[in-house]
Amino acid sequence: MSLSGKEKFSYGLGAVGKDMVYMLSASYILYYYQDILGVNAVAMGIILLVARVFDAFNDPFMGVIVAKTRTRWGKFRPWLMIGTVTNAVVLYLMFSAPPALNGNGLVAYAAVTYILWGVTYTMMDIPFWSMIPAFTHSGKEREGLSTLGRSCAGVGSAIITVITMLCVNALGGGEERIGFSRFTLIIAVLFVIFIAITCINIKEKSTVDVDAPSIGQMFKALIQNDQAMAVVITIVLINCAVYTTSNLVIYFFKYDFGGDTWYNSYTLFNTFGGAVQILAMMLLFPLLRKFMSTIRIFYVSFLMAIVGYAVLLLLCFTNMSTVFLLFIPGFLIFAANGMLTVLTTVFLANTVDYGQWKNHRRDESVLFSMQTFVVKLASGIAALVASLCLNLCNLSSDTSDAAAATGASGSSVVGLRMTMALFPILLLVIGVIFFHKKYQLTEERLKEIQEA
Numbered sequence: 279m280s281l282s283g284k285e286k287f288s289y290g291l292g293a294v295g296k297d298m299v300y301m302l303s304a305s306y307i308l309y310y311y312q313d314i315l316g317v318n319a320v321a322m323g324i325i326l327l328v329a330r331v332f333d334a335f336n337d338p339f340m341g342v343i344v345a346k347t348r349t350r351w352g353k354f355r356p357w358l359m360i361g362t363v364t365n366a367v368v369l370y371l372m373f374s375a376p377p378a379l380n381g382n383g384l385v386a387y388a389a390v391t392y393i394l395w396g397v398t399y400t401m402m403d404i405p406f407w408s409m410i411p412a413f414t415h416s417g418k419e420r421e422g423l424s425t426l427g428r429s430c431a432g433v434g435s436a437i438i439t440v441i442t443m444l445c446v447n448a449l450g451g452g453e454e455r456i457g458f459s460r461f462t463l464i465i466a467v468l469f470v471i472f473i474a475i476t477c478i479n480i481k482e483k484s485t486v487d488v489d490a491p492s493i494g495q496m497f498k499a500l501i502q503n504d505q506a507m508a509v510v511i512t513i514v515l516i517n518c519a520v521y522t523t524s525n526l527v528i529y530f531f532k533y534d535f536g537g538d539t540w541y542n543s544y545t546l547f548n549t550f551g552g553a554v555q556i557l558a559m560m561l562l563f564p565l566l567r568k569f570m571s572t573i574r575i576f577y578v579s580f581l582m583a584i585v586g587y588a589v590l591l592l593l594c595f596t597n598m599s600t601v602f603l604l605f606i607p608g609f610l611i612f613a614a615n616g617m618l619t620v621l622t623t624v625f626l627a628n629t630v631d632y633g634q635w636k637n638h639r640r641d642e643s644v645l646f647s648m649q650t651f652v653v654k655l656a657s658g659i660a661a662l663v664a665s666l667c668l669n670l671c672n673l674s675s676d677t678s679d680a681a682a683a684t685g686a687s688g689s690s691v692v693g694l695r696m697t698m699a700l701f702p703i704l705l706l707v708i709g710v711i712f713f714h715k716k717y718q719l720t721e722e723r724l725k726e727i728q729e730a
Contacts, residue, residue, distance in 0.1 A: 286480035288296035290430035295472030297434035314586035323665025330658030352482040354409035361402025429559040436552030506629040515709035517656030519702035525664035558616030586610030
């Protein structure tokens with residue numbers, strides 16, 4: 279039997295909640311501790327990167343645990359629920375630092391809570407994606423559900439991108455520290471509710487035969503799957519580019535646009551970008567899929583992103599007096615990112631079949647744990663790059679109109695703009711060249727593998 283509408287809705291709803299939590303952490307943790315609480319930017323960058331390196335060991339270990347799990351509720355749903363509840367608690371603590379803490383105590387608190395957040399997020403993220411083969415029956419159905427899941431995850435990310443600062447300001451009465459704490463509590467509760475609905479309505483219809491290799495065997499299996507490695511490295515490069523920009527965009531509006539209205543411009547831009555990303559996932563990708571292969575859409579998306587960042591780079595040398603000018607590169611970048619998010623998940627799922635054909639074993643948990651790891655690794659690298667940029671640029675906290683007018687041509691703002699635009703272009707060019715040389719799983723090749 280094919281998936282019911284209720285099952286698809288429940289899985290999509292879980293994806294919305296999951297990526298609401300992820301985007302809140304990925305986009306605002308640096309801003310919360312560095313700009314609001316005053317933690318040194320470089321210290322925060324190092325914390326974020328070290329936490330992601332730690333996940334290099336945590337993610338595969340979680341894949342082993344999932345593979346060994348046997349319960350009457352299945353192997354995936356118990357960990358999905360346990361991870362969700364613990365992650366929601368840690369998320370709230372992470373954005374609710376005790377006011378009495380300062381200096382080294384605050385740095386230690388940020389480090390401990392952020393590492394725990396990464397551990398508990400992995401605990402639910404790996405089973406969430408790895409469970410797809412357990413309740414789907416064909417490659418086409420799997421691709422459709424992967425697309426739905428990633429599209430809904432994009433919706434969750436877009437919601438956070440659009441409403442966070444608006445809600446923080448409203449809930450905190452202008453006090454961002456209080457606003458973040460209250461807003462995070464609401465998101466944490468919604469997260470638990472959404473995943474609970476997923477666990478209740480999704481049943482594992484088949485037993486997925488996933489062996490439980492050691493950590494060494496898991497990395498060996500990944501290395502032996504050259505197509506998985508190609509996708510994983512490409513994901514790192516794409517996400518480093520995207521997260522560098524997303525980490526800096528709030529500083530761009532606050533310290534470059536400046537003025538008392540920076541907050542309104544930031545919200546408007548994010549609303550536009552979020553809408554474009556959702557539409558690209560749910561409408562543009564399916565439309566292009568009717569005329570192009572997934573690989574060709576992938577190259578089109580890369581080109582759109584590179585052109586978008588190039589336009590942004592050109593705008594850096596003009597007087598950006600209105601936020602609407604930024605809609606031009608914003609459209610290209612957000613639309614490309616929406617489609618790339620869907621496509622990388624589909625490509626990674628394809629490498630599972632390739633791995634079974636080449637190495638005679640299916641490694642869903644292994645490969646999807648790598649996806650979780652590389653995305654978080656990319657966010658850590660991007661956060662370090664952003665923190666170094668903030669430290670070197672030494673941006674002024676004066677957001678008045680006068681400061682914005684005099685600071686627009688300053689070296690600090692120029693450095694911020696160049697990091698947001700030029701660095702992502704470099705990463706994306708490397709990414710598309712690498713992918714073109716290494717990835718070989720065309721639709722024809724996949725059909726041959728599945729028929730073998």
